[in-house]
Amino acid sequence: MDFSLNEVQGMLADSIEKFIDNEYAFDTRQKYAASEAGFSADVWNTFAELGWTTVPFSEDDGGFNGDQIDVMVMMQRFGRGLLVEPYLANIVLAGGILKRVGSAAQKQQWLQAIMSGELQATLAFTEPQARYDIANIATTAAANGADWVLNGQKGLVFNGGTSDLIIVPARTSGKQDDDSGITLFAVPADTAGLSINAYHTVDGLRAADLTLSDVRVSGDAVLGGIDDGFAALDETVDDATLAICAEAVGILQVLKDKTVEFSKSRSQFGVPIGSFQALQHRMVDMLTVCEQAQSLLLWATMTVAEGGAEAKRAVSSIKYLVGTSGQTLGEEAVQLHGGMGVTWDLDVAHYFKRLTAISQLFGNADWHLDKLAA
Amino acid sequence: MDFSLNEVQGMLADSIEKFIDNEYAFDTRQKYAASEAGFSADVWNTFAELGWTTVPFSEDDGGFNGDQIDVMVMMQRFGRGLLVEPYLANIVLAGGILKRVGSAAQKQQWLQAIMSGELQATLAFTEPQARYDIANIATTAAANGADWVLNGQKGLVFNGGTSDLIIVPARTSGKQDDDSGITLFAVPADTAGLSINAYHTVDGLRAADLTLSDVRVSGDAVLGGIDDGFAALDETVDDATLAICAEAVGILQVLKDKTVEFSKSRSQFGVPIGSFQALQHRMVDMLTVCEQAQSLLLWATMTVAEGGAEAKRAVSSIKYLVGTSGQTLGEEAVQLHGGMGVTWDLDVAHYFKRLTAISQLFGNADWHLDKLAA
Amino acid sequence: MHVTFSPEELAFQEQVRAFFRDEFPEDMRQKRDKGMELDPEDQVRWQQLLNKKGWAGINWPVEYGGTGWTPVQKYIYATEEANANAPLVVPFGLSMVGPVIYTFGSIEQKQRFLPDILASNVWWCQGYSEPGSGSDLASLKTRADLVGDHFVVNGTKTWTTLGQHADWIFCLVRTNTDVARRQEGISFILIDMKSPGVSVTPIILLDGVHEVNEIHFENVEVPVENLVGEEGKGWTYGKVLLQHERANIAGVARSRYRLRRLRQQVKSSVRGAAPLSGDKNFMRRLAAVEVELKALEYTELRTLAAVSSGKAPGPESSILKVKGTEIQQAIDMLYVQAAGYYALPYVPDQYKPDFADQHVGEEAETQSSLRYFNNRKASIYGGSNEIQKNIIAKHVLGL
Amino acid sequence: MHVTFSPEELAFQEQVRAFFRDEFPEDMRQKRDKGMELDPEDQVRWQQLLNKKGWAGINWPVEYGGTGWTPVQKYIYATEEANANAPLVVPFGLSMVGPVIYTFGSIEQKQRFLPDILASNVWWCQGYSEPGSGSDLASLKTRADLVGDHFVVNGTKTWTTLGQHADWIFCLVRTNTDVARRQEGISFILIDMKSPGVSVTPIILLDGVHEVNEIHFENVEVPVENLVGEEGKGWTYGKVLLQHERANIAGVARSRYRLRRLRQQVKSSVRGAAPLSGDKNFMRRLAAVEVELKALEYTELRTLAAVSSGKAPGPESSILKVKGTEIQQAIDMLYVQAAGYYALPYVPDQYKPDFADQHVGEEAETQSSLRYFNNRKASIYGGSNEIQKNIIAKHVLGL
Numbered sequence A, B: 001m002d003f004s005l006n007e008v009q010g011m012l013a014d015s016i017e018k019f020i021d022n023e024y025a026f027d028t029r030q031k032y033a034a035s036e037a038g039f040s041a042d043v044w045n046t047f048a049e050l051g052w053t054t055v056p057f058s059e060d061d062g063g064f065n066g067d068q069i070d071v072m073v074m075m076q077r078f079g080r081g082l083l084v085e086p087y088l089a090n091i092v093l094a095g096g097i098l099k100r101v102g103s104a105a106q107k108q109q110w111l112q113a114i115m116s117g118e119l120q121a122t123l124a125f126t127e128p129q130a131r132y133d134i135a136n137i138a139t140t141a142a143a144n145g146a147d148w149v150l151n152g153q154k155g156l157v158f159n160g161g162t163s164d165l166i167i168v169p170a171r172t173s174g175k176q177d178d179d180s181g182i183t184l185f186a187v188p189a190d191t192a193g194l195s196i197n198a199y200h201t202v203d204g205l206r207a208a209d210l211t212l213s214d215v216r217v218s219g220d221a222v223l224g225g226i227d228d229g230f231a232a233l234d235e236t237v238d239d240a241t242l243a244i245c246a247e248a249v250g251i252l253q254v255l256k257d258k259t260v261e262f263s264k265s266r267s268q269f270g271v272p273i274g275s276f277q278a279l280q281h282r283m284v285d286m287l288t289v290c291e292q293a294q295s296l297l298l299w300a301t302m303t304v305a306e307g308g309a310e311a312k313r314a315v316s317s318i319k320y321l322v323g324t325s326g327q328t329l330g331e332e333a334v335q336l337h338g339g340m341g342v343t344w345d346l347d348v349a350h351y352f353k354r355l356t357a358i359s360q361l362f363g364n365a366d367w368h369l370d371k372l373a374a
Numbered sequence C, D: 001m002h003v004t005f006s007p008e009e010l011a012f013q014e015q016v017r018a019f020f021r022d023e024f025p026e027d028m029r030q031k032r033d034k035g036m037e038l039d040p041e042d043q044v045r046w047q048q049l050l051n052k053k054g055w056a057g058i059n060w061p062v063e064y065g066g067t068g069w070t071p072v073q074k075y076i077y078a079t080e081e082a083n084a085n086a087p088l089v090v091p092f093g094l095s096m097v098g099p100v101i102y103t104f105g106s107i108e109q110k111q112r113f114l115p116d117i118l119a120s121n122v123w124w125c126q127g128y129s130e131p132g133s134g135s136d137l138a139s140l141k142t143r144a145d146l147v148g149d150h151f152v153v154n155g156t157k158t159w160t161t162l163g164q165h166a167d168w169i170f171c172l173v174r175t176n177t178d179v180a181r182r183q184e185g186i187s188f189i190l191i192d193m194k195s196p197g198v199s200v201t202p203i204i205l206l207d208g209v210h211e212v213n214e215i216h217f218e219n220v221e222v223p224v225e226n227l228v229g230e231e232g233k234g235w236t237y238g239k240v241l242l243q244h245e246r247a248n249i250a251g252v253a254r255s256r257y258r259l260r261r262l263r264q265q266v267k268s269s270v271r272g273a274a275p276l277s278g279d280k281n282f283m284r285r286l287a288a289v290e291v292e293l294k295a296l297e298y299t300e301l302r303t304l305a306a307v308s309s310g311k312a313p314g315p316e317s318s319i320l321k322v323k324g325t326e327i328q329q330a331i332d333m334l335y336v337q338a339a340g341y342y343a344l345p346y347v348p349d350q351y352k353p354d355f356a357d358q359h360v361g362e363e364a365e366t367q368s369s370l371r372y373f374n375n376r377k378a379s380i381y382g383g384s385n386e387i388q389k390n391i392i393a394k395h396v397l398g399l
Helices: A007-023 A026-034 A041-049 A068-081 A087-101 A104-116 A230-265 A277-305 A311-336 A338-342 A347-360 A365-373 B007-023 B026-034 B041-049 B068-081 B087-101 B104-116 B230-265 B277-305 B311-336 B338-342 B347-360 B365-373 C007-023 C026-033 C040-053 C071-083 C091-104 C107-118 C234-249 C252-267 C280-306 C317-343 C363-379 C385-396 D007-023 D026-033 D040-053 D071-083 D091-104 D107-118 D234-249 D252-267 D280-306 D317-343 D363-379 D385-396
Strands: A121-123 A140-144 A147-158 A165-171 A182-188 A194-201 A206-218 B121-123 B140-144 B147-158 B165-171 B182-188 B194-201 B206-218 C124-127 C143-147 C150-157 C168-174 C186-192 C198-204 C210-223 D124-127 D143-147 D150-157 D168-174 D186-192 D198-204 D210-223
Touching: A007 A068, A026 A347, A068 A087, A068 A230, A068 A277, A087 A104, A087 A121, A087 A147, A087 A165, A087 A230, A121 A147, A147 A165, A147 A182, A147 C317, A165 A206, A182 A206, A182 A230, A230 A277, A230 A311, A230 A347, A277 A311, A277 B277, A277 C385, A277 D280, A277 D317, A277 D385, A311 A338, A311 A347, A311 A365, A311 C363, A311 D280, A338 A347, A338 C363, A347 C317, A347 C363, A365 C280, A365 D280, B007 B068, B026 B347, B068 B087, B068 B230, B068 B277, B087 B104, B087 B121, B087 B147, B087 B165, B087 B230, B121 B147, B147 B165, B147 B182, B147 D317, B165 B206, B182 B206, B182 B230, B230 B277, B230 B311, B230 B347, B277 B311, B277 C280, B277 C317, B277 C385, B277 D385, B311 B338, B311 B347, B311 B365, B311 C280, B311 D363, B338 B347, B338 D363, B347 D317, B347 D363, B365 C280, B365 D280, C007 C040, C007 C071, C026 C040, C071 C252, C071 C280, C091 C107, C091 C124, C091 C168, C091 C186, C091 C234, C143 C168, C150 C168, C150 C186, C168 C234, C186 C210, C186 C234, C234 C317, C252 C280, C252 C317, C280 C317, C280 D280, C317 C363, C317 C385, D007 D040, D007 D071, D026 D040, D071 D252, D071 D280, D091 D107, D091 D124, D091 D168, D091 D186, D091 D234, D143 D168, D150 D168, D150 D186, D168 D234, D186 D210, D186 D234, D234 D317, D252 D280, D252 D317, D280 D317, D317 D363, D317 D385
Parallel strands: A121 A165, B121 B165, C124 C168, D124 D168
Antiparallel strands: A140 A147, A140 A165, A147 A206, A165 A182, A194 A206, B140 B147, B140 B165, B147 B206, B165 B182, B194 B206, C143 C150, C150 C210, C168 C186, C198 C210, D143 D150, D150 D210, D168 D186, D198 D210
């Protein structure tokens, strides 16, 4: 039992912190978020050059041989910097599928290109009717000779508008919400019949809805076994859930720190508002939430990384905490900033919006508490 | 739409308040609670003399012709005085059954004696296995000639140890939790085969568990129709739920007032603790709970009294509120009293204990919120 | 004590219902049902219809053109207004400066301003807060120096809602700096927004909407007759106004409407294996808010009943403000939770008539998070909920 | 970074498990499983067994007879202790006065008192609070006036837990009233409870139990060698002690045991149509507390890891105290809710051996509300949670 970062993790953490401090001021973030792509290609290249894009992949695949803990170290700091670059879509989601079930050839073709930053990829993990059930897949894939023909709809595909490759889970057998009968397809974004409706999201990021009308892909597009895609999808979404929880914990710490600092500098009635006991006690509650969330994040991530029997409980536990007391912390940060807290110009509002988005992703607090109550 | 007490209600309220102020100090209450019977027979006689025992009964039955609103006016004040006298058992529960389904002869025999204070009566509204479902009745009654023979167990019969008459719902047909198939029996406490295990309860009141072993009663003991007792039982328990909610609202107001007063007189760090902003805001929350509970009590009681379609929702709404923010108010009152708040000698602890008991009675907050969520 | 309406009240309810059914313009109804903002012109047109009916000054005394309604009538009106999804009238004239003028203004001011307020001929806005003053209103720094027959105003007001459309602004300004208490030396004056030296800078809120503004005054000349009441008594007048504002801010009828609509929405929700109305957890959350709202509805009625007609509500109105905004924000969150993933798309223009691209999600979904974000202000503006608790602690609990 | 135990830690765990399995006396185990209080004699016997094993001074430095365990070992020990449902050792000697004596006491005091504390030869109690002082400890009024070679002590201490059994009491007393700050002039002294002039008055708590006391001192003579450390430095020593107390008060392992037992209990609950484990609402509440507790478990471990062995924990321990007691009280309420109606019967003697009447309810049920009532003190004693928040605000957040 040991909670300290190892040497490599420490260096990774330092380099990300330095990058954010030196090159990722809030104004810069806003500029990237408002750009055509919604993120900075230059920054993404830097990620690739520094090897950050290789972290959770095995040495055999040309990666850094990292695990969920290393991703946690990174994502928590991305949260502090409120980064808009598509690490989740490319590395955690698309990369998560490819590393699990991609063949050598598929990894060579796509995973290498993702790690080098040449290819933008994502995973279409949900459908409009599915709510939070990732097995609820109505999109169908029918064999047609050596090809497959896909039809259906996907919703909220992160960075779908700028992705070159979209991994599409489709139903090849079974009922609409069966775990079995799901097959994963690697679909290039320019495939005929695939239409992509890209849009902004409230947290300053980008997503897309997809419509697949007789989208034809070859048998080489199948990732892993026919009907057998659920396990990889499920594990990958669990990894992604942990990753955004780490991002959220980073956000919580920033919001807490900024609120405490603001309360020391903002005067009302002739004294700093931080001297009012009612606000002090509320900031203590915010600190407590941060400590609790940090602790639970460590436990959850280590538990998943070590593959314990409690892995599923661990994921649901941290997602629940982020979605409840974490969300409340965000509301408190805005409230204690007063009028300033609800303006576009202050970074606090944007941290809060990203936190709110995270609370809805991959199952909200109620969804995960239900799993824990089972 | 009018929330003011009418003249008669105002007089009733005044006379109860005067009685409590003059004759029911906390020490007196504690003495009555610790006495053999657990309440004062003298006080009960006073209730009868003043006609308070006749309030919810019709003029035809020799009563005051009052309704749930009049009972609310009384119970809220009983709550303020933390009275231990068995108004709920005699008047609301046993009286509630008798007035609804008692025959003229039965009313003459029992209801008159209850109103005059000569007879102590109660209702065995639950069984050990039932949790909060009043229809879950395993106690059986089998016809035997003109008689009925009852077997089973009853739990938490209020004032069961001092009651002369116990109304016992028993199953005469149907499955264990069917609404239909329940018949109500008036069983004198000294009937052979009825054993009564009386005990104190944590709120300073008394209750009993009953064991019925071949308890034989005549056909005259049946109240209302065979198999047809559920409606009267259900309406009576709804009335009782409203009544204890009124009692609880009285308690909440006392706890809030005592806490505010205490905070003005108790000094720490050289100033009254009521000057600390964190405590001020919490006392404001307590006030808000009181106002909300008072408002909802009025709505709920008027809605039931007027027999609206929302009557069931009304009962569940106020019971939910009492069991959630009401219970929290009680905890806050104890907390803000500091060490004093957890001592036997201070009245606050006893108000809190009664409030806690009420939260568990006739369905806790979760139970009622489920009904509202349906 | 009874909860049902009297025959007279039922008749009044029928009259109000008929009015909203027949007189609320169809084009506005459609905009509202799609969750679109009304244009300022719509707001004016609607208030003029209300004024024609004699229903603009709901809380005003009859002598100034008010309705003279009982608390129950006002309750009925607010309910029907919300049920029709009609907009709230812009409050700055009718609910804010109007009551100050008819209570403290001169006869000339009443004659000059009140009819235009009722008829919505003039768009008012509010100049209270300043950068740096926040909840500590008394620290305001905007100065009005008397020079001959006019004040010269210098300073900046902020959080001025819809100030970009306004013709006039009412302001708290400092007319005397040589005072013992900061609350003294403050005056209440009315300023024509077209005066030279007035400029407006937008503030964009976190949801990307231009709703509030900074108003700058640079040597703005204001005739001395625009001073309301006595010089130096502005703090007192301002407090009366805030109590009016607080009592209105609870928004009980609106919240009830929104909860009912949500109950409808989740019955037919297409997200998930079954409609969300089958999700007991969600329905329990919804029911819990309904209970609090029902309680607040009766708290408001009790407060109104205790206040005689036309009189300003007391510090108890702070309870309505705190609880009312908490409930609004809880409802906002319920809508977000109901929307799930479809709370996230940000396509603010997609319900405008000229939107040509593909729609994303249902309107109640994609607007849910924007509404949630925007309405965080509810517990900050109008005197933050923390300030309200201070007021209650001091003036109600005597702490 | 890893969550699993090392082979050494696993071996230690096995050793601890074996100890509790083999050495925890069966008669005490039975009492504990029925929820009965242990007698003082039981407590002494158990601590003596621990001491024989060398495990009495878990947090003590090795030089004074402590274990020298790592934070993870302490965590493992606390877990196994809770899982065995063994009692916590009475803390007043081992966790309170002991650390003060070995940190600030003289060599003579260490030799005289520490072995008896480890061996439980002396029952200690605490004299900190006074009637009227509450959380404002520095306002204490008990005086110790130096007369020749002894202090003369006059005053009253209160909330003294188990003081009715105590041989000795450690007290904060005022030895100098002529000071600039109230925290000065306070000294830490040790008093033999058999001294003439010491008397004990019981205080009955709301659950009817005699657990705390008032201790009165009337011209009690205390030899000057019973002063610990410097005269006037008692406040500093007392704070160290309170930080030790706070870190221990979180009770994570106990709470985990209680939650696990509750999960078992509700699977076989006889109340209701189905076992309570099928009640999703209840299980959600239980799961939510489990999440908070798991987080606190790791918060405690992080805190322990940050503190070098033997050093007193810092102000962060206040977070453990606040959250730990909140979780305890949430668990108390879960037990009450699980019990339903059977939380109400008050038959405190029914699990004593000589109880002859009929039993009422299950023991976990009828003890649930008494425990809930009694444990409201958890957020009041040991420095109220409000005081803890003040400490965190000042010393951690710098407010």
